[in-house]
Amino acid sequence: MPLIMIIYYAICVYIGAMLIWNFLREKKSVNDMLLYLLILIPLVLRILRVK
Amino acid sequence: MSREWTIKFVLLAAVAAIIVMAGFQLYNHRHYRTSIVTGPGVTKVVKLSDYSEGLKGTMADTNVFFLEGKEEGGTVLILANTHANEPAALLSALILLENAVVDKGTLIIIPQFNNSAGRNTRPGDGYPLYFEIPTDWGSKKFRMGNRDASPLDQWPDPDVYVHYPEKQLLSFLDVRNTNRTWPGRKNGPLMERVTYGAMQIMREEKVDIAVDIHGAETMFPVTNCIVAPDKSMRIAIMTSLTVKSRERFDNHVESSPSGFRGLSHREIGDYSDTMPFLLEAPLPFLDQPTGPKTVDLLLDGKDPFLLSLSKKRKLFVPYDETGWPMEKRVGQHCSVTLELIRQFSRKYPERTITIRNVPRYAEVVKNGVGYYYHDPAKTDKKNVYIN
Secondary structure, three states, X not given: OOHHHHHHHHHHXXXXXXXXXXXXXXXXXXXXXXXXXXXXXXXXXXHHOOO | OOHHHXXXXXXXXXXXXXXXXXXXXXXXXXXXXXXEEOOOOXXXXXXXXXXXXXXXXXXXXXXXXXXXXXXXXXXXXXEOOOOOOOOHHHHHHXXXXXXXXXXXXXXEEEOOOOOOHHHOOOHHHOOOOEEEEEEOOEEEEEEOOOOOOOOOOOOOOOOOEEOOOOOOEEOHHHHHOXXXXXXXXXXXXXXXXXXXXXXXXXXXXXXXXXXXXXXXXXXXXXXXXXXXXXXXXXXXXXXXXXXXXXXXXXXXXXXXXXXXXXXXXXXXXXXXXXXXXXXXXXXXXXXXXXXXXXXXHHHHOOOHHHXXXXXXXXXXXXXXXXXXXXXHHHHHHHHHHHHHHHHHHHHOHHHOOEEEOOOOHHHHHHHOOHHHOOOHHHOOHHHEEEO
């Protein structure tokens, strides 16, 4: 895997972790919780390399 | 359990359910395999990776079918599904593949040129995942693809696609568009390796003419036409005039712009001895101001919004209540391809290509597209290629 791809996957993992962290920390806004999960979908799929 | 965690679990379950349901549908679409029946004219089947090693083991690799005549002559290459959301190209190529017999010269067909795009879709536009063509023995099911290769096969996209070797700046999406990555390179992004493979075929097999089959919006001026660079222009004009006078359908000629890089009709001509032609048939499904993107719209091309626009003279093709059915589009492609070959053979008799048993426009319109397809279940398995 080329270096650029490794960097992109690392960015996906980082942003994904931040979204999960924010989802867990969110106490009140259901809208925000849902948005965190929706934004997480493509990142999870990419990390899992679902084909 | 607190209210907060109950909500979180419900949301997680709902999102997971959506992912799993949609994921299965998309997975099945990506892995759905179409049966391609080879007719009596096919003499050899190879892979595109035999000409571009970088494609080996990837979803971009695809079958290349050779139909070689007993007598030596010229060579023609036909590319279909360069854009996999323009299915008249694939359907036309399959009619040739299943029926054509070559007496002189060689016919090379790549029916699923952008194989990765054929396994992609456009959920944001509500594309159907499949469509079916009725035949005498049932219906033949095809994947409906997308314009660009799947990001699962080529990713990430750059911010701007810098075309090789002309260095023109193109849209980031065009790095996955096999009609912007010509002439390609051996070790470039995957789609450049696809077009490089086709360029190698043209160089190694001494291809005289290449026909890249497409479809275009009725609101786009470059539709219902043959696009050709200067070197192919004479043959394109003769073809256009002949089909107009003999077969009574319009197919005007557009000049390939020299400043717009990456397109087959530009780069094939500039980077090889082959004469390129790009065929466009009207495809209402691609127009923006239509109703839902349904299979019916894809197959019959009927849309009330386009009809209204036609009355206001906003379309570049004639359009009435009959729409633009698939039979007309495929029939045009068959006739124009055959006529290009005939005109080339007249101009270069030492490189004549003689093909028979391929229907022309009127026959396809009368009999329908499916009439020319054979039942894979009743065909010798060695003549059926599953992809």
